[in-house]
Amino acid sequence: MKKIMFIVFSACLALQAGAASFLPLSATQIQQMQVQWGHLQTQPTGLSASYPAEVVLPPTQSRIVTAPQAGLITQLSVSVGDTVKQGQVIGQISSPDLISLQSSYLQSETQARLNDQALKRDQELFNEGVIAQRRLQETQTAYETSQALMHERKQTLKLAGLSEAHIQQLTQKRRMQNGLAIIAPISGQVMEQQQPVGARVDLSMPIYTISNPKPLWLMIQLPVAQASKLSPGAAVRLPKLGLTAKVDTVLRQLNKNNQTTQVRASISQGAEQLSIGQIVDVALVENTAKDSFTVARSAVARQGEQAVIFVQQPNGIAVTPVNILLEQDQHLTIKADLKGNEMIAVHGVAALKGHWLGMGGK
Template identity: 35%
Template sequence: MIDRFWRAGARCVLASAVLLPLAAQAATPAEFVVSAGQMRALGVTVQRLDKPRAIRGLSYPARVILPPAQDVAVSAPVAGVVEQVLVSEHEPVVSGQPLLRLASPEFGQMQLAALQAANRNRLAQQALRRERQLFAEGIVPERRLREAEAAASDSRAAAYQAEAALQLAGLDPPAIARLTAATHPLQPSLTVKSRSAGLVVDLLARPGQRVAAADPLLRITDPSRLWLDIQLPAQRADAWAKDRDITVIGRSVTARAMQAGAVVGEGQTVSLRARVTAGVGQLRPGEFVQVQVPFVERTDAWPLPLVAVVRQDGQAYVFVRTAKGFEARPVTVLDSAGEAVSVQGPLGAGDAVAVRSVIALKAAWLGESGGE
């Protein structure tokens, strides 16, 4: 009997020990009194909420790159020796502008092959016209006409191929026409011309240098369009806002995100490609910058300074100004970026949230409830 009464008393003591902290926590008032004079003395300031929106994003490293279509590599069309370089590095050029001259025996052979192919094609076409006339008069059989047609077709194709090789080497169509018409002598050197406007950024050729076919000579870029290659942490690969501008820190440059990479890199980062929409002249291809990437817009999140949020027993709170003082309202922190956080909770437009001397308000709140 005594043992039964002892066990019952122990259970009561244990229940009291568990319920007392819960009762103390439940007794913590949500609202506590703080006068205007006390606010001034404590240095408390408030920020009035406007509307739910996303916080400004974190800063991430980015490299300025050229779109693939903006970077043109000029290579040697034929083997030869660089006679003269006609442009300098960092010089702007226009389409069709001469860049350098190559002395090339191979180019001379190509011209000779084109001239011979043109001559054979003219003879084949004359023979075809003669065979057609003879066939119409019944002098030759149809077989000879078909053979002449085949020979003319082959010679025409060979002439086109020889002319295409010269055009690929950089000779313009009027010059090819003069050459194949035998009204112009063979050229001892080839002038390499620019096929697009831009800026010479890498000049590799030097006078007297011997080059092989396809050796790089120089690079021309068009810096009027640039991209940013941004490295985002993998866990934020889908958190960026697709319809908001990315800003370059310290410069009046904005960009718009295009797409994120599908593969995570060695540093657990994802490459986000963005197109520069304003301030292109302030960037140089190849340089590294810091950019700010905005978060996705939320309709239920409020942006606040990081110092506006306090924690008590694992729960985040903010202090909202009331007629009597302040009210501690529980919130959930959704995102953080530097000195800003995005919170979700019982807040509304027009609420005045304490953003300075918040620790003093927490002490007053816990002191009124008997907390430490």
């Protein structure tokens, strides 16, 4: 007997799933069910169903801070999680090799200065006819060679981490320094520290990793049909966070297992709410919002895969099937064959559902 009743009940559900049903309820019955009504809200912008996206840091937004010279780390002034500014001193290295580089530069600078004086003297002697042109040419060659060597060693000091101001001070005061500042190459957050204070490092050995998490990328996994509708500049939404991103590019490479492709979008405003590696839900902004509405989650009744809302009518209630496009916390974006000015049940939906399924009411 129970099996027969279940078959009949399932058949009723199948008939109801095909189209809207009408519940001829009186005002008294509706009041007894404690039904409350609310206005159906037209969705101003159409949103697609949600798709997964991974938050990724663009490679141009990350820098590895390396040792400017081999030596001993004597100070590190920031730690993982700290925020730094471009050009900020974040550590110090003591480097014996730096002394040798400075000494070589000073020697080349001295020789270049002497050759400059010799060239000026021989130029005057040549003009007076005291020396031959060959002598002047030899002096000119020596001057140019010494200038090239000086500029080469000056550039080596810059690569080692000395600034133009420090090199100028070295040239003027002839006083060498054995310490080098570790400078932040970009503004951002310290994501990783590879070396501790007291560590001996070689040239270009990693010390810090600094990342600027603004903007961030969203790598969205989309079906081919949806991806083909997008172009650079199109907007996508993160409904649960209330954020918007812009499409950068659509990758023309398919995942052969599920026939999806990746779309890359950038987000700047609100990027601080996201974490690298986080998986978020993204909805595409559609060009048309026809027949799309926003309703409270409590207004939608579900039966299996079917979803319905209860629309107020003069002599009862219309049970209207809906297609759920997007779920956002306590609100749903639905598509339904409605005008947009209807009143729908927002409370007492469970009682209406029970009456609809024949399990309550008279």
